[in-house]
Amino acid sequence: MSSNIRRSVPQQQRAQEMIDRILSAAAQVLSESGYAGLSTNRVAAAAGVSIGSLYRYFAGKNELIEELRARSSADVLADLTGALTAAVGMSARDGVHHILSVLVGAVKRHRAVTTAMIAEAPLGAHGNILPEVERQLTQVTRIFVAVHAPELDPAEADARIHLAMGVTLNACLRIALEPPAGVTEDRLISLTADLLVLGLVPDPVRTHPDPAQSRPDPVRTRPDPVRARPGR
Amino acid sequence: MSSNIRRSVPQQQRAQEMIDRILSAAAQVLSESGYAGLSTNRVAAAAGVSIGSLYRYFAGKNELIEELRARSSADVLADLTGALTAAVGMSARDGVHHILSVLVGAVKRHRAVTTAMIAEAPLGAHGNILPEVERQLTQVTRIFVAVHAPELDPAEADARIHLAMGVTLNACLRIALEPPAGVTEDRLISLTADLLVLGLVPDPVRTHPDPAQSRPDPVRTRPDPVRARPGR
DNA sequence: CGATAAAGTGAGCGAAAGCTCGGGTACCAC
DNA sequence: GTGGTACCCGAGCTTTCGCTCACTTTATCG
Numbered sequence: 140m141s142s143n144i145r146r147s148v149p150q151q152q153r154a155q156e157m158i159d160r161i162l163s164a165a166a167q168v169l170s171e172s173g174y175a176g177l178s179t180n181r182v183a184a185a186a187g188v189s190i191g192s193l194y195r196y197f198a199g200k201n202e203l204i205e206e207l208r209a210r211s212s213a214d215v216l217a218d219l220t221g222a223l224t225a226a227v228g229m230s231a232r233d234g235v236h237h238i239l240s241v242l243v244g245a246v247k248r249h250r251a252v253t254t255a256m257i258a259e260a261p262l263g264a265h266g267n268i269l270p271e272v273e274r275q276l277t278q279v280t281r282i283f284v285a286v287h288a289p290e291l292d293p294a295e296a297d298a299r300i301h302l303a304m305g306v307t308l309n310a311c312l313r314i315a316l317e318p319p320a321g322v323t324e325d326r327l328i329s330l331t332a333d334l335l336v337l338g339l340v341p342d343p344v345r346t347h348p349d350p351a352q353s354r355p356d357p358v359r360t361r362p363d364p365v366r367a368r369p370g371r
Numbered sequence: 372m373s374s375n376i377r378r379s380v381p382q383q384q385r386a387q388e389m390i391d392r393i394l395s396a397a398a399q400v401l402s403e404s405g406y407a408g409l410s411t412n413r414v415a416a417a418a419g420v421s422i423g424s425l426y427r428y429f430a431g432k433n434e435l436i437e438e439l440r441a442r443s444s445a446d447v448l449a450d451l452t453g454a455l456t457a458a459v460g461m462s463a464r465d466g467v468h469h470i471l472s473v474l475v476g477a478v479k480r481h482r483a484v485t486t487a488m489i490a491e492a493p494l495g496a497h498g499n500i501l502p503e504v505e506r507q508l509t510q511v512t513r514i515f516v517a518v519h520a521p522e523l524d525p526a527e528a529d530a531r532i533h534l535a536m537g538v539t540l541n542a543c544l545r546i547a548l549e550p551p552a553g554v555t556e557d558r559l560i561s562l563t564a565d566l567l568v569l570g571l572v573p574d575p576v577r578t579h580p581d582p583a584q585s586r587p588d589p590v591r592t593r594p595d596p597v598r599a600r601p602g603r
Numbered sequence: 604c605g606a607t608a609a610a611g612t613g614a615g616c617g618a619a620a621g622c623t624c625g626g627g628t629a630c631c632a633c
Numbered sequence: 634g635t636g637g638t639a640c641c642c643g644a645g646c647t648t649t650c651g652c653t654c655a656c657t658t659t660a661t662c663g
Contacts, residue, residue, distance in 0.1 A: 147609080147610090149609095149610090150608095150609070150610095151609070151610070151659090151660070151661090153610070153611095153659085153660085154609080154610065154611095157610080157611085178649080178650060178651075179650085179651060179652075180649085180650075180651080180652095188611080188612090189611060189612040189613060190612085190613070190651090190652080191611065191612055191613065191652095191653085191654085192610075192611050192612070194651090194652065194653080195609095195610075195611075199651075199652080200650095200651065200652090294553055294554055295558075297551070297553060297554060298551075298554040298558050298559055298562055299562060301545075301551045301554065301559070302542065302559060302562050302563060302566065305538075305541050305542060305545050306537075306538055306541070306542075306566075309537050309538070309541040310534065310537060310538075313533075313537045319529070319530075319533045321526055321529055322526055322529055322530040322533065326527075326530050327530055327533070327534060330530055330531060330534050330570070331534060333570075334534065334538075334566060334569070334570045337566070337569050337570075338562070338565075338566045338569075379639085379640090381639095381640095382638095382639065382640095383629090383630075383631095383639065383640075385629085385630090385640075385641095386639080386640065386641095389640085389641085410619080410620060410621080411620085411621060411622075412619085412620075412621080412622095420641085420642090421641060421642040421643060422621095422622080422642085422643070423622095423623080423624085423641065423642055423643065424640080424641050424642070426621090426622065426623080427640075427641075431621075431622080432620095432621065432622090
């Protein structure tokens with residue numbers, strides 16, 4: 140258990156260089172050996188640095204990891220803010236598309252950290268890697284919904300936004316980190332963008348299935364059968 | 372490093388009981404201390420069993436974890452298959468809704484394992500917890516799309532299915548494990564169901580933002596930038 | 604220059620991990 | 634009973650972990 144915050148603030152240039160060396164070595168170890176393979180000794184060795192030096196600048200392993208995550212998150216966030224300002228002049232769908240592709244690109248750049256951090260890690264309890272990004276995105280989306288669908292009551296809007304955040308982040312991660320074969324990345328982004336604008340702004344006409352749609356499905360059972368046992 | 376596969380097959384009843392004890396102890400440790408806190412010694416102690424007995428039936432820690440995951444996955448899969456047969460008599464949207472709520476319930480029942488397994492784990496490289504479930508769901512969805520949207524070319528259909536799988540699994544996990552405050556679970560499931568049927572079956576009318584919808588957005592850029600071709 | 608602080612080193616600590624193995628105990632033929 | 638097999642135990646091995654600390658080297662400055 141690390142406790143004494145012994146981390147010293149760098150004052151010379153070489154110290155800053157060392158910090159960078161350590162962090163990029165950590166990212167490298169992460170991409171080569173995964174989160175489980177990330178030990179402070181290994182990082183120090185990979186950085187060509189003494190283990191003692193590592194502990195001079197990082198109070199412990201968790202600090203090191205958190206710093207790594209924070210840097211990636213900040214970088215992705217920077218890209219996002221740029222995309223947001225670029226999107227204000229576009230149509231809703233084009234804006235969403237643009238934002239998505241920027242996010243996908245940013246995540247790709249940080250493949251090592253993001254893939255490894257989807258892990259539990261000792262960070263947030265819920266294992267969210269990019270909370271800053273999600274926060275920013277939520278904020279903007281809230282405004283978007285308020286403008287384009289002011290009739291929604293707050294709870295309903297929140298539900299849609301929550302869902303949209305899940306779709307967005309999940310889609311970006313999937314597209315960037317586990318791209319399926321046979322489909323272009325841009326096609327996936329387009330589909331996601333379509334889905335998002337559809338899901339955010341309500342359209343009373345299509346919220347339920349239109350009766351004409353049904354196929355040779357003869358039986359129409361009870362509106363909803365007994366739900367799965369509550370369990371536990 | 373575990374190597375010799377020494378795992379013996381149980382022949383007496385008490386052996387089977389022991390295996391169950393070990394597995395449920397593992398689940399308990401997992402929910403109490405997270406993935407990082409899961410050690411074989413701890414599991415054995417929690418099960419009130421010798422560490423040697425654990426290694427008689429599990430070739431190593433990974434085997435134990437994989438068995439745990441497999442059991443949860445199988446249980447969720449069983450629920451899913453039930454939901455699928457129940458859904459054949461329903462409308463598309465109701466069917467999807469039903470499947471989603473069953474999945475959410477199943478995930479909830481396996482909270483400990485699923486939350487911990489979202490972690491890296493030494494399992495699949497991509498950290499997918501329920502590959503069997505995803506496979507089954509993909510298969511059914513493929514049929515669904517083929518029936519309801521036969522005009523889609525295969526690549527386009529695959530893209531939509533891939534996206535839908537991401538949305539489905541992510542939504543279920545989020546709803547089951549990190550339910551947001553202020554919104555009922557059922558509302559989220561309904562929204563997700565709407566989104567899914569919308570996203571799966573193409574509707575030429577709404578693939579683009581309708582012009583009437585827009586608010587005080589003065590600028591409207593090009594109707595649509597180059598759209599990705601169907602790929603492949 | 605000499606002095607002081609910052610930066611950097613690495614042997615090695617205690618703890619905990621995964622796992623082994625020799626030896627005991629419960630069970631089921633006969 | 635007796636033999637044999639399946640079952641179960643737990644001290645303790647080996648390795649690796651996070652981390653400390655006494656120490657040396659390098660930069661800064663009067």
